[in-house]
Structures are given as structure tokens and as C-alpha cells.
Amino acid sequence: MVIDILSTHFDVKVLGKTRKLLGVEFEQYKGNVFMHQESYINEVADRYMQYKFPIASLPIAKGSVYSKSQCPKSEEELKEISQLPYRNILGCLSFIASRTRPDISYAVNIFSQFQSNPGIFHWNGLLRLLGYVFNTKSLKLKLSCNKAQLVVYSDADFASNRDDRTSVGGQLVMLDNSPIEWRTFKQKCVTLSTMESEFVAMTEATRELIWFDRILIECFEHNVIFGKPIQSTLFVDNMATIDFVKSPIENCRSKHIDVKLFFVRDLVFKNAFNLKYVNSKLNLADIFTKPLTKFELEKFVSCIFGNC
Numbered sequence: 001m002v003i004d005i006l007s008t009h010f011d012v013k014v015l016g017k018t019r020k021l022l023g024v025e026f027e028q029y030k031g032n033v034f035m036h037q038e039s040y041i042n043e044v045a046d047r048y049m050q051y052k053f054p055i056a057s058l059p060i061a062k063g064s065v066y067s068k069s070q071c072p073k074s075e076e077e078l079k080e081i082s083q084l085p086y087r088n089i090l091g092c093l094s095f096i097a098s099r100t101r102p103d104i105s106y107a108v109n110i111f112s113q114f115q116s117n118p119g120i121f122h123w124n125g126l127l128r129l130l131g132y133v134f135n136t137k138s139l140k141l142k143l144s145c146n147k148a149q150l151v152v153y154s155d156a157d158f159a160s161n162r163d164d165r166t167s168v169g170g171q172l173v174m175l176d177n178s179p180i181e182w183r184t185f186k187q188k189c190v191t192l193s194t195m196e197s198e199f200v201a202m203t204e205a206t207r208e209l210i211w212f213d214r215i216l217i218e219c220f221e222h223n224v225i226f227g228k229p230i231q232s233t234l235f236v237d238n239m240a241t242i243d244f245v246k247s248p249i250e251n252c253r254s255k256h257i258d259v260k261l262f263f264v265r266d267l268v269f270k271n272a273f274n275l276k277y278v279n280s281k282l283n284l285a286d287i288f289t290k291p292l293t294k295f296e297l298e299k300f301v302s303c304i305f306g307n308c
Contacts (some may be wrong), residue, residue: 014267024099032234032306034140035100041137043093045130048085053127055135060125060291061105066110067162068123077119086118089126092177096133099139100173102182103209103301105132106288109184124264142306143178148210148220150175150232154188154280155285156197167191169201170288172304173208179304181208184288196257198241199264202234205285209273235278237286242277 005236006012018026020039045053058142072078090111097108109130114122153172159165166187173181185204191197213232236242245265268275280286287300 009276022099024221031144035143036051036140037096037100038137041096041133043142044089044096045134045137048089048130048262051084051127053134054133054212056128056292057135058162058297059104059109061128062291062293063183064125064291066114066122066125068114068117069162070119071114071117072119075199076143079083080153081118081120081123084123086126088122089114089130091117093126093129093133093185101133102138102179102304103136103139103243103287103297104129106168106170106290109186128222139301139305141179145176145178147176148216150209150216151235152205152209152232153283153285154198154202154234154236154291155283156194156201157289158191158194158197159292161186163189167200168289170285171201171203171208172285172288173212173271174284177308178306181212182288183208195238195244197238198236199244199257200240202215202236202241202245203264206267206273210267213273231274233276234285235276235283235285237278237280238284239277245275266268 001016003012017028019200023037023040025036025039093104094108095259097104111122111126151174155170157168160168169187173177187197187200191200209232245268284300284304
């Protein structure tokens with residue numbers, strides 16, 4: 001029907017079902033659409049095969065710490081790293097992470113912080129990440145739509161940056177159990193507690209939730225989808241943060257928090273969305289805030305990629 005309407009105004013050439021678009025491959029099977037970049041990953045791996053990247057089972061090893069102290073300190077170190085394609089590989093991995101591989105978003109964010117002055121330790125970590133992506137190139141994002149239910153997960157890792165003690169925030173937006181937006185970000189302010197870092201992350205997640213809510217409202221009449229009112233849900237794994245948002249009472253430990261963040265509280269009071277607690281072991285946004293064990297990573301990857 002859409003093609004018929006377009007054909008009345010433009011010359012349209014029907015090419016059939018989408019197979020590949022902007023470096024992303026699409027497959028359709030049993031009413032679901034799968035997205036992946038296996039061909040592009042093979043291309044990148046062939047391009048940088050000479051650097052002998054290891055085949056890894058984790059994007060970034062549990063317990064790994066990367067900081068500015070590992071940046072080059074001598075002319076020899078600077079010369080050595082300048083001959084290596086750190087930014088080139090990072091750019092390729094960043095493209096993959098933003099399109100079809102949410103499982104590497106955290107690692108890409110970490111290595112991006114050193115792209116202006118990377119050290120050999122950062123380079124080796126980046127090669128390990130490339131090896132992980134190549135080892136898991138067959139992963140495919142499953143997209144489907146039955147209920148059009150919007151669910152957002154939010155998480156933070158308090159003061160995890162060793163250089164300036166800022167926290168790392170992460171968020172995942174799921175539409176009918178399919179990931180449609182994900183993000184790892186370094187928080188712009190230094191927070192004083194786990195609760196505050198979670199609150200900052202929640203604020204960012206809420207902004208995305210409201211934006212996607214408005215898109216759904218435009219797509220469906222009267223704020224109703226399949227006979228039910230639109231009511232999105234935000235999951236957070238910190239009860240102190242939830243209590244702080246739901247309570248209008250201030251205390252000396254939270255009075256310094258920037259007023260601009262309180263729009264979350266205003267939206268909760270207006271019942272704009274459901275704010276719920278989720279156990280940390282079930283919080284899918286955990287994958288965007290810290291290195292995980294292989295067991296933890298595989299569990300979250302299975303759910304995010306639609307295999308729960």
C-alpha cells in the first residue's frame with residue numbers, strides 16, 4: 001500500500017526485501033527480523049589481521065582498569081603508538097557498537113577516552129576487543145513487535161573512573177523485548193554517592209523514555225496501543241534512588257543535587273511512566289557500566305539479543 005501511494009508521486013523501483021543497508025545486514029525468519037554485521041566484521045578483521053589480535057571471550061576483562069597513567073610518557077612510546085591504527089580500529093568498532101552490538105558499548109566507550117593519546121596497554125585492550133567481536137560475529141539482534149511495550153533499564157557504576165572519579169552511566173531501551181537504543185556514557189559531574197550516580201543515570205534514561213513515548217503516541221491514536229493505554233516502565237536497581245525520587249522530602253545528603261535533575265520526580269508524580277525496582281542480576285543495563293564475567297555477559301547478551 002505504501003509503495004502504491006509513493007508510486008503516484010515518484011518513480012519507484014521495487015528491489016524486494018531489504019538485505020543490506022548502510023553496512024547492516026537483515027534477515028527475515030518466522031515473522032522476525034534479525035540484524036547483524038558479519039560481513040563488515042570479517043572485512044575489518046581481514047584489514048587488521050597483521051596485528052594478530054587474540055580471539056577473546058570477553059570484550060574487556062573483568063577487573064581491567066584503564067587510565068591516563070598508562071598513556072605514553074616518552075618519545076619512544078609516542079613514536080611506537082603513532083604507527084599503530086588505534087583510531088581506525090576504534091572507529092570501526094564504534095560503528096559496529098552503535099548499530100548491532102550493544103554488548104561492546106562499554107568497552108568502546110572506555111577505549112574512546114584515550115584516542116587522543118593511547119598507550120600500548122590501551123592498544124592491547126583494543127585488539128582484545130576486536131578479537132571478541134570477530135569471535136562473536138554471528139550474533140544477531142532479534143527485532144519483533146507484538147505489544148509495542150516500551151521498557152527502559154538504567155544503571156550506573158559509582159566513581160569508577162580512576163582519573164577524575166566520575167561515574168559511568170548506562171541505559172537500554174527495549175520495545176517489545178527488542179533493543180532499539182543503548183548507550184554507555186561518562187557522567188559529566190562528580191557524584192557523592194551511589195544513589196546520586198544512579199539518579200543522574202536515571203535522568204538520562206528518562207529523557208530517552210519520554211522521547212520514545214512521544215513517537216509511539218504519534219504512531220497510535222489516543223495514546224492507546226492494541227486497546228491498552230501507553231504506560232512505559234523504567235527499571236532501576238537502586239532502592240535508595242527510587243525512594244528519593246518518590247519522596248518530596250529533602251535532607252542534608254541530597255540538597256546539593258542540581259535542580260535540573262528533578263524533572264524525573266515531576267514526571268513520576270504526574271504518573272508519566274512506571275518506576276520500578278529490578279534486581280541487579282536482572283538489570284540489562286548492567287552490561288553498559290562495567291566489565292562482567294563470562295557467565296554474566298552471556299546471560300545479558302542472551303536477553304538483549306532476543307534469546308531469553
